[in-house]
Amino acid sequence: MTAKCRRRRLGLVMGALTVAGVVAVLWLVSNASPILKNPIFLVTPRQSHLPRVYHTPGVELHTEVGTEMPSDRLWHLDLKGGAPRIKVIEGIMMLAARAGATGVLLEWEDMFPFSGALANLSARNAYTHEEVKHIATAAKTAGLTMVHLMQSLGHLEYALKLPQWVMLREGESPAEACPSHPGTARLVIEAVNQLMEAVPTSIIHIGADEVFTLAQCKRCQAREQAPLRLYVDHVAHVAQHVKSRWGVRVLVWDDMLRHAPSYLLHSLAGLVEPTVWAYGPDVSRMVPPYILRTYSAVFPRVWLAPAFKGATGPLAIMPDAARHAANTLAWVQVGQRMKHYANLNVAGIVITGWSRYDHFAVLCELLPPSTPSLVVTLLTASRGFMTPATLHDAHTLLDCPPHVMLDPARDPHLWAARDCAFPGANMVSFLHRYVRLRDDVKTLQREAEERGGWLTAYNIRHNFSSPNRVREYMTNLRSFISALKDLHGEAEAVLTQYHNTATVEEWTEQHLLPLNLTLSKFTSVSATLLSHKTWPRRPLEGRPSSAT
Known part of the structure; x- marks a missing residue:
């Protein structure tokens, strides 16, 4: 488990009571409002692979951007997992802008077409330079400021995993680079230069979070400096170059700075x-x-x-929109409070949306079905509150038909949005069917292996079970196998509208293959058990020797 996983899990535990309180408030608000007073109606999805269309052009939103809100609100487009097709990005850019975003933080990782000495940084299916220009144009057309994110010390796995840069590792792990090796700064600076040459921006984010193996290598130890001193010196060096070369503002994640003494922080002022x-x-x-x-x-x-996805578990399928809205609202309130009482100048809000927990992790929530959570968190961040009017605006932006109710208090994952018409709605519908099948298969497995007495490891090992009971399981198996076959077809039809083939194959292998293996196992075991027409007298052979 990575440190980020541990921190996020700690946050889940520590915030459990607060989540309950926020959700309770939302529930009370929804019941007191004429917009949300009726129970949420979960629409039965249409059996169609095509996006729905309910467009309501010209409809005005009910609320306006709060006057005390930070002027910059970036949404994080993490491309290191499930990178969307260009047309999908264009659509979500426009929707994010309408929801209150003023910019987009692009974490390219290996999806940028690096060249020259950095060519191997790019994935084989990275965007082309022409596609990068299309993304930049889409941001400009939507009125969004573009901000590059280039990791500068931690989370450089996509470089340090390769033989070409293995010498830059701080330790044996490819997660963090050595701040004392001159090649680390050269790698980062050259990567930033290529990003800026392709699309100049006024702000650069150099990451620098979760660097947990500082001062472990001989090169660092020879400097006889405190680990955080090494960290600060490296960040300062990279930031100074970026500012002097490109005249930009430089952002960093703060987690490594939280325990730094004041004199070190002043080195970065x-x-x-x-x-x-x-x-x-x-x-x-x-x-x-x-x-x-x-x-x-x-x-x-x-x-x-705050976050709109990628922060509730590395295997999550859909964002917990209620939790993310509460997280966003909490930051808005803290920012306002600290501004009044501590003169904290909040320049902006970055709503993060991780696609993987790190380069080696599997995919978590994909972007298109996470659009409802993005819209709700952006509306919360730009308005400064979460009210029925805010949810009404989300309903409008997501092109929902009148009978769909968006109610995070009762439907935290906003599954009800699967019958709306935003880009990704049909993927929400697909994921809903997947989750129901996954849960049904887990229930079958639990009933068979942990609660029932006819498909246990003992029954299978001795080929000794009741045919009638096994046939009962087979009835459910047949329907599950048929549903899984349909999901395979839908994955090909729906996911390819939004993602490249590699992402579709990765998602399918990650989620549908385990179901297939489980159902295949039960099918094979059931067939073997049913092939027996007679059974031996007890005691059965092959019992453990301790029972003799």
Whole structure:
């Protein structure tokens, strides 16, 4: 389990009571409002692979952007997993802008077409330079400021996994680079230069989070410096180059700075702007106010970072929109409070949306079906509140028909949005059917192996079971196998509308293959058990020797 996983899990535990409280408030609001007073109606999805169309052009939103909200609100487009097709990105750019985004934070990782000495950084299916230009044009057309994110020390797995850069590792793990090796800064700076040459921006984010193996190599130990001193020196070096070469503002994730003494933080003053992230609903538990007060005394500008996906588990299928809205609202309130009481200058909000927990992790929530969560969190971040009117605006932006109710208190994952017409609605419908089948198969497996007495390991090992009971299981198996076959067809028809073949194959292998293996196993075992027409007298042969 990575440290980020542990931190996120800690945030889940610490914020559990707060989630319950926020959801309870949302429930009370929804029941008191004429918009949401009726129970949510979960629409039976149409059996169609095509997106639905309910467009309502010209409909105005009910609420306006709050006057006290930060002027910059970035949504994070993480391309290191499930990179969408260009047309999909274009559509979501426009939708995000309508929901209140002012910019997009693009984490390219290996999907950027690096060249020259960095050519091997790119995945074999990376975007082309022409596609990069299309993405930049889409952002500009939507009125969004583009911000590049290039990791500078931690999370450089996509480079350090390769023989070409193995010498830059801090230890044996390819997760973090050595801050003392001159090649680390050269790699990062050259990558930033290529990003800026392709699409110039006014802000650069250099990551620098979760660097947990500092000062372990001989090169670092020879410097006889504190680990955080090595970290700060490297970040300062990269930031200084980026600022002087490109004249941009530089952002960094703040988690490594939270335990740094004030004199080290002052080494970064004027060079970077911390992006303070925490994904639980009670953000003050993870980032105590004294940390923000310290930042306000050192840094002219600070950013706050909630999440709209990729923060509730590395195997998550759909975002918990209720939790993410509560997380966003908590940051909005903390930012306003710290502004009044500690003179914290909140430059903006970055709503993160991780596609993998790191380069080696499997896919978590894909972007298209996460659109409802993105819209709700952006509306919360830009309005400064979550009310029935906010949900009404989400209903409008997602092109939902009148009978669909968006109610995070009762439907945290917003499955009801699967009958709307936003880009990705038919994928939500597909995922809903997948989740129901997955849960049904898990129930069958639990009933057979843990609660029932006819398909246990003992029955299978001795070929000794009741045919009638086995046939009962076979009835469900046949329907599950048929449903899984349909899902395979839908995956090909639906997912390919939004993602390239590699992503579709990865998602299918990650989610549908395990179901297929489980059902195949039960089918084979059941067939073997049913092939027996007579059975031996007890005691059965092959019993453990301790029973003799």
